[in-house]
Amino acid sequence: MTIQSGIAERIMVALDYAEAADARKLVESLKGIPCYMKVGMQLFYSAGPGFVAELKEKGYKVFLDLKMHDIPNTVKGGSESVTRLGVDMFNVHAAGGRAMMEAALEGVDKALAGGSGVKPLVIGVTQLTSTSRIVMNNEIGIAGAVEDAVIRYAKLAQAAGLHGVVASPLEVTQLKAACGPGFVTVTPGIRPAGAAIGDQSRVMTPPEAFAQGTDYVVIGRPITAAAEPRAALEQIIESIH
Numbered sequence: 001m002t003i004q005s006g007i008a009e010r011i012m013v014a015l016d017y018a019e020a021a022d023a024r025k026l027v028e029s030l031k032g033i034p035c036y037m038k039v040g041m042q043l044f045y046s047a048g049p050g051f052v053a054e055l056k057e058k059g060y061k062v063f064l065d066l067k068m069h070d071i072p073n074t075v076k077g078g079s080e081s082v083t084r085l086g087v088d089m090f091n092v093h094a095a096g097g098r099a100m101m102e103a104a105l106e107g108v109d110k111a112l113a114g115g116s117g118v119k120p121l122v123i124g125v126t127q128l129t130s131t132s133r134i135v136m137n138n139e140i141g142i143a144g145a146v147e148d149a150v151i152r153y154a155k156l157a158q159a160a161g162l163h164g165v166v167a168s169p170l171e172v173t174q175l176k177a178a179c180g181p182g183f184v185t186v187t188p189g190i191r192p193a194g195a196a197i198g199d200q201s202r203v204m205t206p207p208e209a210f211a212q213g214t215d216y217v218v219i220g221r222p223i224t225a226a227a228e229p230r231a232a233l234e235q236i237i238e239s240i241h
């Protein structure tokens, strides 16, 4: 099939594997499809920066999804280090507060001043897509609707100078209205019709998510757990047209 690169470039494939060899096999099976690759904590903690370098050598854009959340000085140092890896995007928890997010941007600037060439997008995590209203209200202790909490976090992230947020596609319309169309939305919680929802809570199908105006969708298991991952990704791309 002909791959429409415009859409493929906005699909982030979550390489959630324990072994670099398994992630490598998946990447090989998707060869020629210009998707974004997402490296999360499972793969990064086992395979390390070397795997990010491999993906960059293969020409992929890389979202390093480590969701930093610590005191500002530590997040500044972490951000400096991941910027040096040459990632195109990384994230920090907006719940860490404005000073912490500003420190992340300072870390990026420090790495760039030291000669790292790529300026990554720095994205704030709002409410995880596995969090339902009941969990947020009764366990985490944040009152009100999830959308309201997401918008509050997003405005804080924007005030700190971040480029966008991770949220569910259900909040994209409100996010774009509150923060402007240029504020980047990265949306996991994507499930093709009929796919198992698993531990996700706030979900939409790929065409629905793009219809909301999201910039990027993050898709893991519907691709990685499919019998034929390449065919699964191709079907998702096809469904969006």
Ligand SMILES: O=c1ccn([C@@H]2O[C@H](COP(=O)(O)O)[C@@H](O)[C@H]2O)c(=O)[nH]1
Residues within 6 Å of the ligand: 014, 016, 040, 065, 127, 128, 129, 130, 166, 167, 188, 189, 190, 200, 218, 219, 220, 221, 222
């Ligand atoms: O709120 C969030 C933030 C990050 N994720 C990550 O996205 C993928 C989703 O994988 P699926 O298998 O498609 O559920 C995964 O790597 C998460 O760590 C998220 O789901 N929600």
